[in-house]
Amino acid sequence: MLRAALAALLLAAPPALADEGHIEIHGAYAISPTPQSTTGAAYMMIHNHASEPDHLLSVASPAAGKVQVHDSSEVDGVMRMEPLAEPLEIPAGSVAMLQRGGTHLMFMGLADPWEDGESIPVTLTFEHAGEVTVDVPVDLSRLADAPADGMEDMDHGSMEGMDMGGEGD
Structure with missing residues (x-):
C-alpha cells in the first residue's frame, strides 16, 4: 500500500507552467465594482523563474472586448489609471506584483456581468x-477591502476616445 502511494506521488503531474516552468502565476483574482459595470480588473503575482527578464506583451480574454495592463497613480489627490506605454517587465528570478493601487489588468467592455465565484x-x-492561460476567479468579497481609491473613483480621463471594445466593434 505504501509503495502504491509513493508511486502515485512520483507519477503525479507537475504544476502547469509556461516555457518549461519559467513563468508561474500565483494568487490571481478579479473584481468588478457593480453588476452593471462595463469594466473589471484582475490582480496576481507573476513569477519569472528564468535567468533572463521576460516581458508581458499582451493580455486577452473572452470576458471583455479589450484587456490592457494599466498602472494607477495619484495626481493632485485623484487616482488615475493609464495603460503602460511599454510591455511590463518581469525581472529574472523575481516576481511582478499586479495589485490594487498599482499595476493591474484592466478589462474593458465586459461581455457579461461578473458573478462571484x-x-x-x-x-x-x-x-x-x-x-500562459489562467482561470482567474472572481472574488467580489474583496471589494469590501477596497481602498478609498477603488475603480469606481478612478479618473479615466486619459482613456477618453479610446476604443473600449464594446458593442459595435
Missing part, C-alpha cells in the same frame, strides 16, 4: 515564455 479565462502572452 466564476472564473475568467485570461491569456497572458510573454516575450520568451509565450502564452
Whole structure:
C-alpha cells in the first residue's frame, strides 16, 4: 500500500507552467465594482523563474472586448489609471506584483456581468515564455477591502476616445 502511494506521488503531474516552468502565476483574482459595470480588473503575482527578464506583451480574454495592463497613480489627490506605454517587465528570478493601487489588468467592455465565484479565462502572452492561460476567479468579497481609491473613483480621463471594445466593434 505504501509503495502504491509513493508511486502515485512520483507519477503525479507537475504544476502547469509556461516555457518549461519559467513563468508561474500565483494568487490571481478579479473584481468588478457593480453588476452593471462595463469594466473589471484582475490582480496576481507573476513569477519569472528564468535567468533572463521576460516581458508581458499582451493580455486577452473572452470576458471583455479589450484587456490592457494599466498602472494607477495619484495626481493632485485623484487616482488615475493609464495603460503602460511599454510591455511590463518581469525581472529574472523575481516576481511582478499586479495589485490594487498599482499595476493591474484592466478589462474593458465586459461581455457579461461578473458573478462571484466564476472564473475568467485570461491569456497572458510573454516575450520568451509565450502564452500562459489562467482561470482567474472572481472574488467580489474583496471589494469590501477596497481602498478609498477603488475603480469606481478612478479618473479615466486619459482613456477618453479610446476604443473600449464594446458593442459595435
